[in-house]
Amino acid sequence: MTERAGPAATGAGPVTGEADVERLLRELAPQVLGTVLRRYRDFDAAEDAVQEALLAATVQWPADGAPANPRGWLLTVATRRLADWRRRESTRRLKEATAAQLVPADEWYAAAPDAVDGRAAVSAADDDTLELLYLCCHPALSPSAQVALTLRAVGGLTTTEIAGAFLVPEATMAQRIVRAKQRIRAVGIPFPLPADADRQRRLAAVLQVLYLIFNEGYAARSGTQLHRADLTAEAIRLARRLHRQLPGDGEVAGLLALMLLTDARRAARTDAHGGLLPLAEQDRARWDAEQLRQGIDLVSAALADSPVGPYQVQAAIAAVHAEARHVDETDWPQILALYELLQRLAPSPLVTLNQAVAVAMVDGPQAGLALLQTVAGDPHLAGHHRLAAVRAHLLEMAGEPDAARAAYQQAALATHSVPERHYLLTRATRLPTPTPPSHRP
Amino acid sequence: MKYLLLIHTNPANWAVMSEQERNALLGEYTAFNKEITDSGELVDGAPLGDASTATTVRVRGGQREVTDGPFIESKEHLAGYYLVDCENLDRAIALAERIPDARFSGVEVRPVMDMGGVEM
Numbered sequence: 001m002t003e004r005a006g007p008a009a010t011g012a013g014p015v016t017g018e019a020d021v022e023r024l025l026r027e028l029a030p031q032v033l034g035t036v037l038r039r040y041r042d043f044d045a046a047e048d049a050v051q052e053a054l055l056a057a058t059v060q061w062p063a064d065g066a067p068a069n070p071r072g073w074l075l076t077v078a079t080r081r082l083a084d085w086r087r088r089e090s091t092r093r094l095k096e097a098t099a100a101q102l103v104p105a106d107e108w109y110a111a112a113p114d115a116v117d118g119r120a121a122v123s124a125a126d127d128d129t130l131e132l133l134y135l136c137c138h139p140a141l142s143p144s145a146q147v148a149l150t151l152r153a154v155g156g157l158t159t160t161e162i163a164g165a166f167l168v169p170e171a172t173m174a175q176r177i178v179r180a181k182q183r184i185r186a187v188g189i190p191f192p193l194p195a196d197a198d199r200q201r202r203l204a205a206v207l208q209v210l211y212l213i214f215n216e217g218y219a220a221r222s223g224t225q226l227h228r229a230d231l232t233a234e235a236i237r238l239a240r241r242l243h244r245q246l247p248g249d250g251e252v253a254g255l256l257a258l259m260l261l262t263d264a265r266r267a268a269r270t271d272a273h274g275g276l277l278p279l280a281e282q283d284r285a286r287w288d289a290e291q292l293r294q295g296i297d298l299v300s301a302a303l304a305d306s307p308v309g310p311y312q313v314q315a316a317i318a319a320v321h322a323e324a325r326h327v328d329e330t331d332w333p334q335i336l337a338l339y340e341l342l343q344r345l346a347p348s349p350l351v352t353l354n355q356a357v358a359v360a361m362v363d364g365p366q367a368g369l370a371l372l373q374t375v376a377g378d379p380h381l382a383g384h385h386r387l388a389a390v391r392a393h394l395l396e397m398a399g400e401p402d403a404a405r406a407a408y409q410q411a412a413l414a415t416h417s418v419p420e421r422h423y424l425l426t427r428a429t430r431l432p433t434p435t436p437p438s439h440r441p
Numbered sequence: 442m443k444y445l446l447l448i449h450t451n452p453a454n455w456a457v458m459s460e461q462e463r464n465a466l467l468g469e470y471t472a473f474n475k476e477i478t479d480s481g482e483l484v485d486g487a488p489l490g491d492a493s494t495a496t497t498v499r500v501r502g503g504q505r506e507v508t509d510g511p512f513i514e515s516k517e518h519l520a521g522y523y524l525v526d527c528e529n530l531d532r533a534i535a536l537a538e539r540i541p542d543a544r545f546s547g548v549e550v551r552p553v554m555d556m557g558g559v560e561m
Contacts, residue, residue, distance in 0.1 A: 142528060167443075167555075168484050168526055176481030219557040269560045278561045389561055416442070417558035 021061045024070060025054050026237070029156025032074045034128020037191050040082055043135065044181040047153050049085065053077035054156060129154060129238075130245045131192040137206040140187045145180035146209045147216070152177055155234050165216070165231050206242070207255050207311065210235050214259050218266070219417070232263050250306025253298050254315045260295035261318035264288040275426075276419045280327045292322045310346040313338055332361040349378040353390050365398035385414035389424060401431040443484065443526045443553040444533040446540065450520035452491075454545040466541045473539055477525060482536070486523035517546050524553070 029050065036046045053074045057066075067073040136149040151157045151165075163173035193202065217231025239256040246252050268286035271277050299315040306312070317338045324330040339355035352375045360368025372391055381387045392407030408428035412421045455463060477483040495511040495518075511518050520542060527533050530550070537548040 144528060166526070171478075172481050172484055172526070174481075175479060179479070179481055215559075219559050265560070276558050276560050282560070386561075393561075415558075416552050416554050418554050418556050419558035420561070421554070423558075423561065 018062045021058065021066060024066065025057055025074075026156040028071050028074055029054060030129045030132050030154045031071060031127060032078060033153055034132055035075060036078050036082070037128070037132075041191075043184050043189075043191060045082060045085060046078075047181065049078040049081040050074070051152070051158070052081050055158065127241070127245055128192070129241050133206045133209075133238075133242065134193045134197075134202050135184070135189060135191050137202070137209045138184070138187070138189045139205055140189065141180055141183055143209070143212060145176060145183065146205075147212055148173060148176050149180045150209055150238070151213065151234065154238060157234070165220075203246075203249070203252070207251060210239050210242070211255060211259075211311075213238075214262075218262060232259070232266070235259060236263065248306065250302040251309040251311045253302035253306070254309060254312030257295040257298035257302065257315035258311055258318055260291045260298070261315060261322055264291035264295065264322065270419075274419070276423045278423075279321065284325060284327075287322065295319060296322060308341070308345070310342060313342045313345060317342075330361075332358055336362050349375040349381050350386070353381075353386055356390055356394065360394050360397060365394045368394045369398065383414055385411045385420070385424075387411075388414060392424070392427070396427070396431060402434055404428075405431050405434075442529060442533075443524060443555070444530070445551045445553055446523040446525060446533070446537050447519060447549040447551065448521045448523075448540055448542050449517050449546040449549065450542045451517045451546050453516065469539075469541050473536075477523070477536065482525045482527045482532075484524040484526050486521070488521040489519060492518040 032053070033047060033050045036050060037043060040046050056077055057070075057074060061067075061070075132154050133150065136153050137146045141149065148162055151162045152159065157165075159174050159177060160170050162177075163170040166173065193199070213231050214235035217233070217235060220231065236256070236259050239252070239259055243249075243252050243256050264287045265279075265282060267288070268282040268284065269277055295315065296319045299312055299319050302312050303316065317335055320331050320335050320338065336355070336358040339351065339358050343351050343355060352371060356368040356371040358368075359371050369391070372387070372394065375381060376387065388407050388411035392404045392411055395401075395404035395407055405428045408424045408431075412424040412428070415421050415424065458466075474483070474486070492511045493509075495509075497508050497510060497512050499506045499508075523536075523540075525533060525536060527536065530552070533550050537543060537550050540548050542548065
């Protein structure tokens with residue numbers, strides 16, 4: 001990565017390359033938004049103003065060098081935008097604002113950057129990331145709205161980047177964000193989180209959104225799409241940030257661990273032709289050792305220090321897989337025990353699907369199939385390709401190729417993923433062929 | 442999830458309508474377009490040229506055969522499409538239900554496959 005050195009006038013130091021600027025802006029975005037929101041109370045306008053400031057910085061900082069106080073610069077520009085906007089708006093809107101929400105006159109004036117905030121680094125106490133996450137992940141918003149808003153307001157991604165990540169036109173994504181912000185106002189979602197809010201439940205909602213973002217990125221086609229934001233990296237970054245703010249929360253650590261342990265496998269999960277490789281066939285030497293180590297350390301510490309929760313258990317399962325240098329060394333009994341624990345903590349038919357595989361590895365395929373039978377009628381799994389795929393896999397293990405073939409084909413028809421469909425059809429063709437007609441009675 | 446809403450129509454249905462009725466239905470299409478644009482669900486959409494403007498290409502034995510007309514000759518034909526990105530199938534169906542031609546012909550809802558996937 002080459003850095004373009006800007007004029008030395010601002011004494012900006014090393015932050016001049018575009019990648020550095022982008023990193024810095026992402027780091028600062030939620031901090032600036034949090035500060036602006038605490039003053040101005042209008043999330044819609046505040047978020048737009050901060051976005052504009054970020055875009056201005058994206059253009060100016062690589063050329064001129066980053067300012068000595070980047071956070072102050074952004075705050076000043078965003079504040080100015082808001083003041084301009086407020087002046088252009090009808091006075092009717094200003095009258096609607098309660099006296100408590102109006103900013104004191106002396107704070108309207110954009111102070112010199114140095115006066116606002118001299119610190120470049122932000123302590124955990126200043127970081128409004130958590131409060132912003134509570135806002136953006138409010139249960140009153142739809143999952144796609146939560147995701148888009150989180151990526152914008154907390155992640156600092158542009159609408160263009162988010163649209164690219166989800167393969168929709170920019171106008172479509174822009175509209176989703178507009179609607180989400182309208183909903184925040186309509187529902188009256190407060191910032192910061194009120195003292196009497198149920199923080200644990202709200203945190204659970206935040207973790208769910210971060211995991212959604214991670215999975216969206218993880219399932220994405222690996223390949224070079226230059227302008228597509230790396231959603232897994234973004235999810236991990238946000239989870240790290242959350243972990244910094246809540247170092248004692250076991251589920252936050254568990255989610256971060258789960259993300260790291262999963263992402264570690266990324267390079268190994270596709271074959272030379274871009275097809276998907278199941279866990280059992282992956283070259284484990286290609287798993288990222290550093291991410292594995294971090295993930296294992298995180299989940300071990302969390303399990304030791306905090307009450308156990310579903311993300312920690314899922315991370316623990318991934319860690320047990322990670323600790324086997326070869327698939328044949330996998331400690332399946334431990335994995336099974338962990339699935340049984342997960343089933344108690346957060347029961348779901350999808351957990352049962354994964355558990356059935358572990359049961360098959362420990363007690364044989366018939367036992368796994370029997371467990372599958374208990375959820376075969378579950379409405380959440382109706383037509384879900386994973387049910388058929390797991391059944392196919394277990395039938396293959398049980399030496400029932402005809403039934404396995406039918407199940408693989410059923411799963412292939414039901415999946416929406418082209419690589420998954422290809423994988424399932426390939427497995428079907430690898431099965432022993434049916435008995436020729438002449439041998440039948 | 443992305444879905445393709447394939448709008449089928451029977452021109453005979455439209456032909457027997459009064460101009461008022463036709464305009465009312467076109468107004469419904471306009472309103473529907475606006476609604477899914479505002480909601481951020483519309484990814485793409487367009488009406489298609491009349492079936493009489495269709496051309497079908499087949500290659501048989503290495504030879505190209507071009508025929509005038511749609512792939513399947515029938516009273517009903519494909520009139521247009523919407524590509525939407527919505528929360529789930531139920532929502533896609535709810536959108537399809539609102540399309541005027543659903544009342545006279547039908548709207549097929551097909552999930553769009555994507556190139557992503559996770560290891561099994």
